[in-house]
Amino acid sequence: GEKYIFPKSERVDPLVLNEAQLKGLLDAKKLVPCLSVKINLGPAYIEEACRRAKLDLERSANSLTDNELGELFAGLIEVMEYVNKPEPTIYIREGVYVDYSLFPFKKYEGMDMLQFKSLSTLLDDFYLHYSEKEEKVDGRKLKIELKLREQEKSLNEFREKARESKEIGDAIYQNFDRVEAILNFIRERRKMSPDKIMEELREKMVEESKLVEKIDMKKSEIILNL
Numbered sequence: 001g002e003k004y005i006f007p008k009s010e011r012v013d014p015l016v017l018n019e020a021q022l023k024g025l026l027d028a029k030k031l032v033p034c035l036s037v038k039i040n041l042g043p044a045y046i047e048e049a050c051r052r053a054k055l056d057l058e059r060s061a062n063s064l065t066d067n068e069l070g071e072l073f074a075g076l077i078e079v080m081e082y083v084n085k086p087e088p089t090i091y092i093r094e095g096v097y098v099d100y101s102l103f104p105f106k107k108y109e110g111m112d113m114l115q116f117k118s119l120s121t122l123l124d125d126f127y128l129h130y131s132e133k134e135e136k137v138d139g140r141k142l143k144i145e146l147k148l149r150e151q152e153k154s155l156n157e158f159r160e161k162a163r164e165s166k167e168i169g170d171a172i173y174q175n176f177d178r179v180e181a182i183l184n185f186i187r188e189r190r191k192m193s194p195d196k197i198m199e200e201l202r203e204k205m206v207e208e209s210k211l212v213e214k215i216d217m218k219k220s221e222i223i224l225n226l
Helices: 019-025 031-036 043-052 066-084 119-132 139-164 166-188 194-204
Strands: 089-093 096-101 112-115 212-216 221-224
Touching: 019 066, 031 043, 043 066, 089 119, 096 119, 166 194, 166 221, 194 212
Parallel strands: none
Antiparallel strands: 089 096, 089 112, 212 221
């Protein structure tokens, strides 16, 4: 069989988090910044849990009442349930593809949506439209974006295969979320040099930056140590 080795993280595994532990994580920072550095779940998904709990994102985390804490915990459980049964969704505004997620996000309610059976199918459609709307596409930039898309598709296949083992599958999902964040971060800065990208990555995404072994723009590759 295949051997999977995952990096250790100081952040709490959301799959084993209980309400008492969640309360102990709260501090004076705003909800999402507070929890995203303490729970091994991407900021977008933590924000979604807060929205499902109907919490003001500007609130200090430690200002939550016991009832609000319970709602937040329920929101996190709901998000993790979607992780096990994703509903990949694209959001469209005035005919333009603006974003996608593993399942429908509250912040996009009211927008046109397209849902797909798999993330790889969604990515094919999303980046097809993304490429079409650019009037000029530099050859190297296009190559980098296509390479990123291929890595995302490979990552999804890796995750699907891991469902055979719940323990491995749970760990892969955690890495999946972090790698997706890395890919998005690099894509937004694809005009920068690899050194500059890594510098910003280490400043803004400390945990995720530890996974990046190499960014090679000449080969249009991102090598991750999973």
